[in-house]
Amino acid sequence: MHTVAIADVPELEVRAWRNWVKAELLQGSRPVILYGTRTSETRVALTMVLQRGDGGLDLIRTSVDPTTGYFALSEVAIAMHAFERELHEQFALRLTAHPWLKPLRYEGGTQADMARYPYYKLEGKEVHEVAVGPIHAGVIEPGAFRFMCHGETVHHLEIQLGYQHRGVEALLGRGDPRRHTPLVETIAGDTSVAHAWAHCAALEALAGVALPSEGEIARALMLELERIAMHLAGLTGLAADIGFLQGAATYGRLRTTAINTSMRLCGSRFGRGAIRPGGAGVGLDDGARDAVRDACALLRDHLVAIDALFLEARSVAHRLRGVGRVNRAMATQLGLVGFAARASGVDLDQRRPARGAYAAVPLARTLETTGDCWARARLRITEIAASLGWIEAALAHLAPMPADLAIGALAPATIAIAIAEGWRGEVVHVLETDAAGGLARHKVQDPSLRNWLGLAIAVRDNEISDFPICNKSFDLSYCGHDL
Amino acid sequence: MTFKLLTLRVRQDQGEQFIKDLRAARPAGFRGLPVIDTTPCATGCDACVTACPTAAITAAPLALDLGACVFCGECARVCPAHKIAMTTEVAMASSARAELVVHEGPARRPPIDVAAAIRKAFGRSLKLRQVSAGGCNACELELNALANVNFDAQRHGIEWVASPRHADGLVLTGPLTKNMQDAVQLAWDAMPDPKFLVAVGACAISGGLYRDAPGLARDFLAKVGPLVFVPGCPPHPLTVAQALLDVMGR
Ligand code: SF4
Ligand code: SF4
Numbered sequence: 211m212h213t214v215a216i217a218d219v220p221e222l223e224v225r226a227w228r229n230w231v232k233a234e235l236l237q238g239s240r241p242v243i244l245y246g247t248r249t250s251e252t253r254v255a256l257t258m259v260l261q262r263g264d265g266g267l268d269l270i271r272t273s274v275d276p277t278t279g280y281f282a283l284s285e286v287a288i289a290m291h292a293f294e295r296e297l298h299e300q301f302a303l304r305l306t307a308h309p310w311l312k313p314l315r316y317e318g319g320t321q322a323d324m325a326r327y328p329y330y331k332l333e334g335k336e337v338h339e340v341a342v343g344p345i346h347a348g349v350i351e352p353g354a355f356r357f358m359c360h361g362e363t364v365h366h367l368e369i370q371l372g373y374q375h376r377g378v379e380a381l382l383g384r385g386d387p388r389r390h391t392p393l394v395e396t397i398a399g400d401t402s403v404a405h406a407w408a409h410c411a412a413l414e415a416l417a418g419v420a421l422p423s424e425g426e427i428a429r430a431l432m433l434e435l436e437r438i439a440m441h442l443a444g445l446t447g448l449a450a451d452i453g454f455l456q457g458a459a460t461y462g463r464l465r466t467t468a469i470n471t472s473m474r475l476c477g478s479r480f481g482r483g484a485i486r487p488g489g490a491g492v493g494l495d496d497g498a499r500d501a502v503r504d505a506c507a508l509l510r511d512h513l514v515a516i517d518a519l520f521l522e523a524r525s526v527a528h529r530l531r532g533v534g535r536v537n538r539a540m541a542t543q544l545g546l547v548g549f550a551a552r553a554s555g556v557d558l559d560q561r562r563p564a565r566g567a568y569a570a571v572p573l574a575r576t577l578e579t580t581g582d583c584w585a586r587a588r589l590r591i592t593e594i595a596a597s598l599g600w601i602e603a604a605l606a607h608l609a610p611m612p613a614d615l616a617i618g619a620l621a622p623a624t625i626a627i628a629i630a631e632g633w634r635g636e637v638v639h640v641l642e643t644d645a646a647g648g649l650a651r652h653k654v655q656d657p658s659l660r661n662w663l664g665l666a667i668a669v670r671d672n673e674i675s676d677f678p679i680c681n682k683s684f685d686l687s688y689c690g691h692d693l
Numbered sequence: 694m695t696f697k698l699l700t701l702r703v704r705q706d707q708g709e710q711f712i713k714d715l716r717a718a719r720p721a722g723f724r725g726l727p728v729i730d731t732t733p734c735a736t737g738c739d740a741c742v743t744a745c746p747t748a749a750i751t752a753a754p755l756a757l758d759l760g761a762c763v764f765c766g767e768c769a770r771v772c773p774a775h776k777i778a779m780t781t782e783v784a785m786a787s788s789a790r791a792e793l794v795v796h797e798g799p800a801r802r803p804p805i806d807v808a809a810a811i812r813k814a815f816g817r818s819l820k821l822r823q824v825s826a827g828g829c830n831a832c833e834l835e836l837n838a839l840a841n842v843n844f845d846a847q848r849h850g851i852e853w854v855a856s857p858r859h860a861d862g863l864v865l866t867g868p869l870t871k872n873m874q875d876a877v878q879l880a881w882d883a884m885p886d887p888k889f890l891v892a893v894g895a896c897a898i899s900g901g902l903y904r905d906a907p908g909l910a911r912d913f914l915a916k917v918g919p920l921v922f923v924p925g926c927p928p929h930p931l932t933v934a935q936a937l938l939d940v941m942g943r
Pocket of ligand 1 (some may be wrong): 747749
């Protein structure tokens with residue numbers, strides 16, 4: 211959570227800004243987000259947010275004429291590629307020497323370009339391409355994949371997204387931001403709680419309202435339930451994809467237990483309605499607490515059995531070990547976030563250093579090092595256990611929520627940045643107000659934006675038949691990316 | 694030894710049907726079908742109308758469109774007369790769009806009327822192709838859940854298929870994005886007759902929270918009218934299961 215008056219954010223002329231950011235990136239500063247805000251017909255304000263090792267954020271702004279633009283930062287740091295592609299798409303910002311200005315989402319009137327897009331090509335005898343999507347062979351969201359292969363080996367995967375683009379940011383820019391939570395809950399509907407929390411935290415900061423610790427803990431409880439449920443959903447899919455049916459059936463069944471617990475607490479299996487500006491719609495009477503305790507006990511009990519089966523089955527290890535590997539250096543270079551980064555040994559988790567609910571109740575650290583599908587699966591198993599442990603410890607601190615706090619006028623000319631560690635990774639909401647305290651910009655970033663390129667890199671030199679496993683092991687959101 | 698015992702227990706737990714009757718089950722705590730009682734509104738009160746994020750409510754007389762409702766419960770929370778209440782009822786799908794409107798008075802189960810020919814063709818086995826066109830993955834997860842061991846819709850012959858060529862029905866989620874319109878049309882055209890369309894979730898039925906979004910193109914829905922509308926955001930798997938059983942006449 212970071213709130214700062216726009217006047218206090220250092221602002222540099224665009225070349226100096228670029229050099230400053232470049233120097234920071236070369237020294238290993240971690241980019242969180244770079245986004246644009248239109249300030250006039252001919253100017254766009256660019257805000258770069260970097261994160262220090264202690265979790266603190268550094269902001270730096272510039273104002274740029276989109277037709278002049280600047281010399282692309284993706285040239286120095288690949289992790290910047292998605293931000294700059296977005297700037298190019300949203301503001302027609304000129305980015306000299308950007309290696310790949312492919313549209314992220316095909317916003318506006320650019321649908322026709324989708325079919326005409328020139329994919330990368332691999333040429334040579336016996337080279338072949340496989341095109342999949344946008345509709346896939348399952349009940350999942352759409353996206354297109356183009357594999358360039360030689361025999362069974364994938365040399366490159368190019369991912370084409372944008373099919374899910376609805377225009378989330380356009381909607382968030384209209385009307386009263388206090389009333390946007392139901393919409394925010396559907397930006398990536400499997401990450402409703404993390405998005406709602408980040409959105410509400412940013413609003414509360416702008417309104418100068420601080421939630422009491424019961425409220426923070428209630429929100430974290432819903433977030434950890436969401437994490438458990440979605441990690442179980444991921445393991446279900448992974449087990450199904452490798453034909454480990456006992457795992458698919460059992461993890462799937464246990465996910466039901468987790469989401470029904472969310473439903474018991476807030477009326478929705480996806481935690482919708484659990485978080486609202488200034489409060490939380492979580493019922494925490496004694497009965498609810500007992501339901502949470504019982505669900506945790508059942509999950510622990512059954513997970514011991516199924517996790518042992520999964521982790522000890524030679525067939526499972528054989529299919530997942532060494533497949534879809536992203537090493538630590540590559541994960542850092544690409545700017546991966548969330549469990550995909552942690553599976554590659556990057557110790558990045560917005561719940562640490564601990565603040566708020568996670569300072570009140572500590573959370574076990576989770577990390578893997580091998581960066582393959584096996585590591586991502588194992589990590590999800592460990593993270594479920596860590597979240598269960600957190601919830602069990604938090605039970606003692608759970609108390610019925612006080613009445614919702616009123617969200618009054620928002621501080622004028624201020625930027626609030628809130629980051630929630632959702633199950634996939636960091637969910638970022640940035641709210642900017644104008645001089646009158648009205649909303650000037652609501653920028654959303656789902657962790658999927660940062661991680662899709664990780665999947666493309668992970669499948670290189672793997673067999674094309676292992677793609678479904680790689681894809682499932684990253685478990686990225688299409689709608690969260692496409693907005 | 695312990696390992697084997699644990700293994701056995703996992704197996705045993707799955708030895709019986711989790712939900713014995715998909716029609717009788719009631720999900721504890723689910724924020725489902727809203728009902729409106731006949732208490733008069735305070736003069737000039739429009740608290741629910743303004744609170745609703747999807748303009749699902751019209752006043753005087755009060756009516757609530759389940760096709761737009763996202764079941765957030767705001768209307769019930771703000772009503773000073775406690776006229777609107779959210780119930781745990783899951784049965785609310787209908788074959789007629791207009792029947793999705795809830796009026797004052799006791800809850801009424803909207804009807805699902807489908808032609809005898811449909812029942813004859815699909816009454817024993819229903820193969821469905823799901824397509825998401827801007828869906829947020831909650832509708833999709835709930836549809837997937839229909840096939841898990843808890844709901845086990847396969848017991849009634851309901852199954853998801855990979856190819857539209859194998860499908861009897863197209864189950865559409867999401868508000869229909871411009872970028873998906875060609876793909877949706879292609880999938881529909883690839884399906885053999887007889888075939889039908891099911892609109893699942895507020896997004897598909899009315900645009901839901903995205904009704905004013907710039908990235909939509911909903912012509913397909915106007916052209917191919919859905920056979921069944923399944924309200925929810927997302928609908929509970931039981932809502933979907935009951936609607937499909939009604940289509941099949943089971
Ligand atoms: S429950 Fe439905 S009708 Fe009521 S406010 Fe929410 S969306 Fe509107
Ligand atoms: S109806 Fe609701 S749950 Fe379904 S896709 Fe739309 S926003 Fe998501």
